[in-house]
Amino acid sequence: MDNIFKKYLEGKSVRNIDFKVFEPSFVPNKMPHRESEIGILVDNFGKILMGGMPKNVLIFGKSGTGKTAVMKYIGRELEDASKNRVNIRSIFVNCQIKDNSYSIFETMGNSIEGEKIPFTGWSFDRLYAAVKKNIDMYNGNIILVLDEIDRFVKKNGDDILYQVLLLDSELEKSRITLVGITNDLKFMDYLDSRVKSRLNEEKIVFPPYTSEQIYDILMDRVNIAGINDFVSEGALRLISSLASQENGDARKAIEMLKASIQLAISSGENKVEEAHVFSAKNRMEYDAIMETIKTLPVQTKALLLGILLLRESGTIQFTTGEVFEAYRNVANGANLPVLTPRRISDMLSDLDSLGLISANVTSLGRYGRTKMIEINVSFTDAKRVILEDENFRGLKATPTMKQLRFNIDH
Ligand SMILES: Nc1ncnc2c1ncn2[C@@H]1O[C@H](COP(=O)(O)OP(=O)(O)O)[C@@H](O)[C@H]1O
Ligand SMILES: [Mg+2]
Structure with a gap:
């Protein structure tokens, strides 16, 4: 007869679950429903294995459509396939983290053998020359993947792309292929036409799943x-x-x-x-x-805190006038400059579009048209998160706050 504990012996012990496979950085060996996109990339980069020249590539697609994972997968497979044939190195740069030209060049230069480049300190000319020397000595193909490139370009302009294209044209024994990844379809508007046409040799759109x-x-x-x-x-x-x-x-x-x-x-x-x-x-x-809430600007936090305290003091619906008063109390209590009602009104719209509050314009007869504010978040949790901000560490209850029985215990 089977042991009465049989089902526990056969079941997978939950302690053995490898949670790494659920991390965003995990790259699987197979990517279902990206076969055609992968096919285009394989045809493009496969040319290198035959001694040909791949095109530069731009990958577009919303967040979570597999852009990063597919490019990492392609890079891994390509490096593997090229062993003992040609030198291929796929260099991956997350432009949200490496957000200046120096660090992109430094990453490129240090990803291959040759002169070691310091994280900072060199002039751009010296950096450029060293990277160029390293890459040419490598005598092969560099695939430079610039992930989240739109963020970089919006912040710093497109010089980096120009510099990389220039570097590629000056190389004698090596070649750089650029892959830009972005979730902003309008990103191309930010590019100078000389860069645009070179980067846009092959464009692939990843549709949502x-x-x-x-x-x-x-x-x-x-x-x-x-x-x-x-x-x-x-x-x-x-x-x-x-x-x-x-x-x-x-x-x-x-x-x-x-x-x-x-x-x-x-x-x-x-x-x-x-x-x-x-x-x-x-x-x-x-x-x-x-x-x-944690990442709101401090003044917006002050406003939200004012609203939360108002609600806590027992008022269920309140007008913008009351909100402004509550905000002013908080700003004073936290030693922040008090912003104008106009700015407060803008910040209220921000909080509304973030879904944290609802502001409805209501006609209140003799009070005229006014906004009624409602809160959509848990008071205690939201208050706790705001009070964790050190700007509010010294927050004291002002006399008006006391009158209103505001409770600002940290
Ligand atoms: N076709 C797919 N097959 C398997 N996993 C996928 C696929 N597409 C996306 N993923 C996974 O989904 C997550 C998000 O993908 P990612 O490439 O980071 O998206 P994006 O860069 O487009 O925002 C990653 O964990 C990735 O491994
Ligand atoms: Mg990505």
């Missing part, structure tokens, strides 16, 4: 982690449909899957069900709201 496609991606991930018996099909379907409603973002879907698995584990259950997905979704939305 459908619910079915996300399901396949999640199923693959679950299989890689070896936990298919731990995640119900209903849970996977639900995540896929939620993520497809949110712009077909595979990153969000994988994050939700990971959070659902963790929730199921922490509540001691042996299968991830729809209920875990709903809780994970709520948790993620809550975290996102708190992160939004």
Whole structure:
């Protein structure tokens, strides 16, 4: 007879789940529903293996459509295929992190053998010359992937692209192919025409994933982690449909899957069900709201805090006049300059468009037209997050605040 503990012996121990496969940086060996995009890239870069010249590439697509993962996958496969044939090095730069020309050149120069380049300090001419020398000594093909390139160009202009194209034209024994990745379709408007035509030799658009496609991606991930018996099909379907409603973002879907698995584990259950997905979704939305509040400018935080305190003192609906008064009390209490009602009105619109409050224009008869403000977030949590900002550390209750019974205990 079977041992009565059989099912526990056969089940996957949750402690053995490798959560690395759910990290955004994990690059799988197979990328379903990107076959045609990968095909175009393989044809382009495959030319190098035959001694030919690939085109520069621009990849467009919304967040979570697999742009970064596909390019990392291509780079890995290409380096692997080129062994003992040609020198190919794929250099990946996240332009949100390396946000100046110096650090992009330094990364390029130090990614290959040759003179070591310091993180900072050299003149651009010296840097350029050293990178050029290193790359030419390499005697091969560099694929320079500039991820999130739109952010860089919006901040610094397109000189970097020009400099890289110039460097490529001056090389004798090596070649640089540029790959730009962006989620901003209007990014090209920021480019000078000399750069635009060179960068735009091959353009690939990554469309958002459908619910079915996300399901396949999640199923693959679950299989890689070896936990298919731990995640119900209903849970996977639900995540896929939620993520497809949110712009077909595979990153969000994988994050939700990971959070659902963790929730199921922490509540001691042996299968991830729809209920875990709903809780994970709520948790993620809550975290996102708190992160939004945390990163608000200090004056906007002061305004929101004023609104929260008003609500806490018992007022349910309030006018912009009352809000301005509450804001002024907070700003004074925190030693911040008091902004004009006009600026406050703009900040109210910002809070409204972030979904933190709702401001409705109502006609109040003899009071004239006014805005009624409502709060859409948890008071205690929002207040706690704002009071964590050191600008409010010394916040004292002003006499008016005391009158209103505002409670600002930290
Ligand atoms: N077709 C796919 N197959 C498997 N995983 C994918 C696929 N597309 C995206 N992913 C995964 O989704 C997440 C987000 O992808 P990413 O490449 O970072 O998106 P983007 O760069 O377009 O914002 C990553 O974890 C990635 O591995
Ligand atoms: Mg990306």
